[in-house]
Amino acid sequence: MSRFPLAPGAVIGILGGGQLGRMLALAAARLGFDVAVLDPAPDAPAKRVAAHAIDAEYDDPAALARLAAISGVVTFEFENVPATAVERLAAAGAEVAPNGRALAIAQDRLDEKTFLNEAGAPTVRFAAVDDAPGVAAALRSLGAPLLIKSRSGGYDGKGQAWIERADAAEAVFARIGARAAIAEMPAAFRRELSIIAARGRDGEVALYPLAENHHESGVLRRSTAPAEASAATLAQAERIARSLLGALGYVGVIGVELFELEDGRLLVNEFAPRVHNSGHWTLDGCEVDQFEQHIRAVAGWPLGPTHTLARVEMTNLLGDEAADWRRLAAEPDARLWLYGKAEPRPGRKMGHVNRLRPLR
Amino acid sequence: MSRFPLAPGAVIGILGGGQLGRMLALAAARLGFDVAVLDPAPDAPAKRVAAHAIDAEYDDPAALARLAAISGVVTFEFENVPATAVERLAAAGAEVAPNGRALAIAQDRLDEKTFLNEAGAPTVRFAAVDDAPGVAAALRSLGAPLLIKSRSGGYDGKGQAWIERADAAEAVFARIGARAAIAEMPAAFRRELSIIAARGRDGEVALYPLAENHHESGVLRRSTAPAEASAATLAQAERIARSLLGALGYVGVIGVELFELEDGRLLVNEFAPRVHNSGHWTLDGCEVDQFEQHIRAVAGWPLGPTHTLARVEMTNLLGDEAADWRRLAAEPDARLWLYGKAEPRPGRKMGHVNRLRPLR
Numbered sequence: 001m002s003r004f005p006l007a008p009g010a011v012i013g014i015l016g017g018g019q020l021g022r023m024l025a026l027a028a029a030r031l032g033f034d035v036a037v038l039d040p041a042p043d044a045p046a047k048r049v050a051a052h053a054i055d056a057e058y059d060d061p062a063a064l065a066r067l068a069a070i071s072g073v074v075t076f077e078f079e080n081v082p083a084t085a086v087e088r089l090a091a092a093g094a095e096v097a098p099n100g101r102a103l104a105i106a107q108d109r110l111d112e113k114t115f116l117n118e119a120g121a122p123t124v125r126f127a128a129v130d131d132a133p134g135v136a137a138a139l140r141s142l143g144a145p146l147l148i149k150s151r152s153g154g155y156d157g158k159g160q161a162w163i164e165r166a167d168a169a170e171a172v173f174a175r176i177g178a179r180a181a182i183a184e185m186p187a188a189f190r191r192e193l194s195i196i197a198a199r200g201r202d203g204e205v206a207l208y209p210l211a212e213n214h215h216e217s218g219v220l221r222r223s224t225a226p227a228e229a230s231a232a233t234l235a236q237a238e239r240i241a242r243s244l245l246g247a248l249g250y251v252g253v254i255g256v257e258l259f260e261l262e263d264g265r266l267l268v269n270e271f272a273p274r275v276h277n278s279g280h281w282t283l284d285g286c287e288v289d290q291f292e293q294h295i296r297a298v299a300g301w302p303l304g305p306t307h308t309l310a311r312v313e314m315t316n317l318l319g320d321e322a323a324d325w326r327r328l329a330a331e332p333d334a335r336l337w338l339y340g341k342a343e344p345r346p347g348r349k350m351g352h353v354n355r356l357r358p359l360r
Numbered sequence: 361m362s363r364f365p366l367a368p369g370a371v372i373g374i375l376g377g378g379q380l381g382r383m384l385a386l387a388a389a390r391l392g393f394d395v396a397v398l399d400p401a402p403d404a405p406a407k408r409v410a411a412h413a414i415d416a417e418y419d420d421p422a423a424l425a426r427l428a429a430i431s432g433v434v435t436f437e438f439e440n441v442p443a444t445a446v447e448r449l450a451a452a453g454a455e456v457a458p459n460g461r462a463l464a465i466a467q468d469r470l471d472e473k474t475f476l477n478e479a480g481a482p483t484v485r486f487a488a489v490d491d492a493p494g495v496a497a498a499l500r501s502l503g504a505p506l507l508i509k510s511r512s513g514g515y516d517g518k519g520q521a522w523i524e525r526a527d528a529a530e531a532v533f534a535r536i537g538a539r540a541a542i543a544e545m546p547a548a549f550r551r552e553l554s555i556i557a558a559r560g561r562d563g564e565v566a567l568y569p570l571a572e573n574h575h576e577s578g579v580l581r582r583s584t585a586p587a588e589a590s591a592a593t594l595a596q597a598e599r600i601a602r603s604l605l606g607a608l609g610y611v612g613v614i615g616v617e618l619f620e621l622e623d624g625r626l627l628v629n630e631f632a633p634r635v636h637n638s639g640h641w642t643l644d645g646c647e648v649d650q651f652e653q654h655i656r657a658v659a660g661w662p663l664g665p666t667h668t669l670a671r672v673e674m675t676n677l678l679g680d681e682a683a684d685w686r687r688l689a690a691e692p693d694a695r696l697w698l699y700g701k702a703e704p705r706p707g708r709k710m711g712h713v714n715r716l717r718p719l720r
Contacts, residue, residue, distance in 0.1 A: 008685055008698045008711075026386050029409045032685070032698025032711065049389045051408035287644070287695060287716060302690040309669060325368055325392070330662040335647060338368045338392025351368075351392065356647060 003095065004201055004300025006072040008032030011051070012295060013071030013094070015058060015085060017044025019339035019349060020077035020275050023283070025049045027291035033299070038067050045340040046077070058085045068092035073298045075252060079106040079273050080153070097251040097298040102273040105248070110151050110182045112270060119247040121240045121268045124259075129181040135169035138183035146183045150176050158218070187267055189259035193227055196279035197241035198253045198293045198303055205245055206293060206303040207238050208286065211278045211314075213257070219347060223314045225281045236266045244271060253294035255279060277349070281312035284335045284354040311357040322350035333357070363455065364561055364660025366432040368392030371411070372655060373431030373454070375418060375445060377404025379699035379709060380437035380635050383643070385409045387651035393659070398427050405700040406437070418445045428452035433658045435612060439466040439633050440513070457611040457658040462633040465608070470511050470542045472630060479607040481600045481628045484619075489541040495529035498543035506543045510536050518578075547627055549619035553587055556639035557601035558613045558653045558663055565605055566653060566663040567598050568646065571638045571674075573617070579707060583638045583674045585645060596626045604631060613654035615639060637709070641672035644695045644714040671717040682710035693717070 006012075012028045014021045017039030025035040025046050036052035037044060047053035052070060056063030059082045067074060067089065074094045086100040105115045113123045127138040129148060138146055149160040163172045163183075173181070192215065196208040209226035210233070229237075241256055255276025257269040279290035288296070288304025296303055317324075322344060328336050331353075338351035366372075372388045374381045377399030385395040385406050396412035397404065407413035412430060416423030419442045427434060427449065434454045446460040465475045473483045487498040489508060498506055509520040523532045523543075533541070552575065556568040569586035570593070589597075601616055615636025617629040639650035648656070648664025656663055677684075682704060688696050691713075698711035 005686065005689075008682070009700065009702060022389070025409070026389055029382070029386055029700065030697055031689075032682075032700050034408055034700065048394055048411035049385070049409045284647070287693065296689070305692055322368070322392075326365060329365075329391075329656070332665055333647065337390055340369065340389065340392050340394065342369060 006299040010072035011036050011070050013067045013074035015081050016077035017046035019045055021046030023291045028295045036070055058082055061088055064088040065092045068094035073097055075298050098273045102248045102250055106273045108151050109149055116268050119243045121243055123268050124187045125185045127183045129183045132169045132173040135173050136166040139166050142185050148172055148176055148181050148183050151180045151182055187259040190262050191260050193258040193260055194278040195237045195241050195256050196290050198297050199245040199250045200297050200303050201251055201300040204303050205242055206306050208306045209308055210237055213278050220277045223278045223281055225312055226308055252297045253290050280352050281314040285310050285312035311359055313355045315353050316349055317351040319346045319348055320344045328353050366659040370432035371396050371430050373427045373434035375441050376437035377406035379405055381406030383651045388655045396430055408700055418442055421448055424448040425452045428454035433457055435658050458633045462608045462610055466633045468511050469509055476628050479603045481603055483628050484547045485545045487543045489543045492529045492533040495533050496526040499526050502545050508532055508536055508541050508543050511540045511542055547619040550622050551620050553618040553620055554638040555597045555601050555616050556650050558657050559605040559610045560657050560663050561611055561660040564663050565602055566666050567601055568666045569668055570597055573638050580637045583641055585641045585672055586668055612657045613650050640712050641674040641714055645670050645672035671719055673715045675713050676709055677711040679706045679708055680704045688713050
């Protein structure tokens with residue numbers, strides 16, 4: 001007999017105890033599930049709303065065995081979970097969702113873009129770069145400028161650098177850590193969009209409306225949804241999301257970042273095999289938000305509706321911006337989400353605010 | 361310096377770990393608070409989403425001292441908290457909201473109705489009953505039939521009995537436990553309504569739209585909101601709620617149960633000094649639900665908006681009705697809330713479902 005759909009009372013295991021894990025835990029609680037959070041930090045935000053907290057490194061065999069033993073399904077809140085963790089969980093009999101393949105592809109920017117193109121999802125042109133001469137070779141084949149990114153690791157703009165001239169190849173390769181890398185052509189995009197999508201265990205797909213995203217210093221600052229977009233744009237985004245979910249045999253919520261070019265074509269920037277910052281607007285804009293949707297998907301439940309009840313502008317509260325909670329709490333139609341993080345380090349995501357506006 | 365407004369990161373203490381405590385804890389987490397739950401049951405639903413769990417009786421001095429020591433404010437999820445608990449918390453330096461007076465009045469049906477009338481909130485006519493001859497005397501002064509209720513204890517229709525004839529006085533008084541009681545005249549009401557209201561630390565009042573409630577066997581079965589009601593009815597309800605909140609010097613959310621008479625007048629049935637089952641519709645019908653509103657109020661935050669985004673029909677899932685979660689989860693526009701209770705005893709509140717409909 002299949003263990004799915006998981007009955008209420010079952011435990012959802014989560015690797016990672018940050019804000020995404022916390023909001024997943026809150027959603028799981030609404031549906032009657034208990035949550036177990038594995039994270040090295042004893043005071044991780046998600047642990048403070050979870051029935052079970054495991055303080056351990058992500059590759060700790062005993063901790064993973066314990067998580068596998070109590071969890072009906074194990075999921076994760078970030079894509080840099082070590083592959084060994086997923087292997088150990090599977091070896092201990094755990095069901096992991098999304099699957100290890102989606103995780104592995106998302107961890108390697110070269111594999112990711114290769115996969116995307118194979119799945120029929122267009123990206124910028126790119127080339128593999130293994131050393132400084134490779135950087136120079138990429139400049140010759142693709143032209144300048146190029147963005148050089150380490151294949152793995154790095155986020156929010158870290159581990160990447162622009163190059164314009166071949167004589168900077170040594171320096172740029174050193175700057176990104178002298179690691180296996182990918183060279184990407186710039187996209188002359190009009191704006192950045194994203195689509196949050198989900199796929200259930202039965203292959204059912206649910207698609208949220210597009211969000212329009214604004215980054216500052218490589219970090220998401222603001223998303224507005226539903227984004228104004230033509231029917232053709234929407235159709236492209238939905239086709240892309242469906243292709244990826246199908247090609248990955250995916251279960252759960254995925255975040256797909258898109259570039260909208262001047263001519264209206266969409267390119268995929270990257271995908272995140274998890275709930276996504278640009279989907280936080282769904283918390284107050286939809287009946288079923290991305291967190292409940294993810295829990296529904298991994299638990300084998302039917303997916304929920306994704307239509308919008310309101311237009312939402314989501315703004316991240318970075319660093320000491322969350323200290324402004326008094327003013328934000330008093331703002332009508334601003335829904336405040338704070339993550340329970342003690343230290344407001346510069347640029348750290350401390351919370352977000354969803355400002356609600358009537359639909360059209 | 362006042363400890364209010366409580367900054368995110370502070371601990372909200374909650375006496376009682378049932379579903380109301382659980383939904384309060386989820387709301388507190390959204391605003392960045394930690395929660396401490398005191399309840400005798402180690403597996404109480406609210407404890408499984410709380411940072412701190414204290415397994416103790418409600419009058420345990422050491423446990424109350426510990427709760428007081430870590431909490432910026434202490435609140436409760438039910439009105440039968442022993443008065444000694446509030447006294448001990450206060451003695452240990454805790455701020456308790458709502459205040460002990462509201463709690464004491466709500467614990468005694470005779471004091472409650474006396475208070476309501478003094479505050480200008482009309483009720484049915486009633487009389488104090490201390491023994492079987494007192495029951496007979498009440499029949500002579502108020503007429504028959506009368507509803508005899510123990511002054512304290514009992515809920516969901518327990519500890520009460522109807523009487524029509526004086527010769528049944530001994531039997532009826534015995535049936536309610538031979539305890540100090542109140543005799544109430546029946547209300548010839550058209551329907552039962554309730555208003556959920558909140559008062560902040562600065563005296564600000566927020567009022568949700570009326571709900572119309574349907575009981576079965578003394579237990580709430582269904583609430584629909586906003587209830588269709590005339591402007592005059594709404595004005596009466598709002599005047600009543602404001603009077604009670606002001607007269608009690610109240611801080612927090614209150615639930616006021618009302619009878620609507622055939623002639624349109626409203627009588628107060630009773631009030632609950634806490635979040636209320638008939639306010640669960642706000643979870644999916646309002647930007648700020650009654651649970652976040654209560655946390656805002658007791659933490660000294662500004663109150664949030666109370667207008668409705670949708671029309672909601674809330675249905676309690678009692679006993680084994682929650683076993684129907686598969687079907688409910690698949691129902692579009694039905695938002696499911698399950699409380700994480702293991703044993704579906706008959707009549708036990710296991711969850712509820714909010715069915716959303718467009719406004720008008």
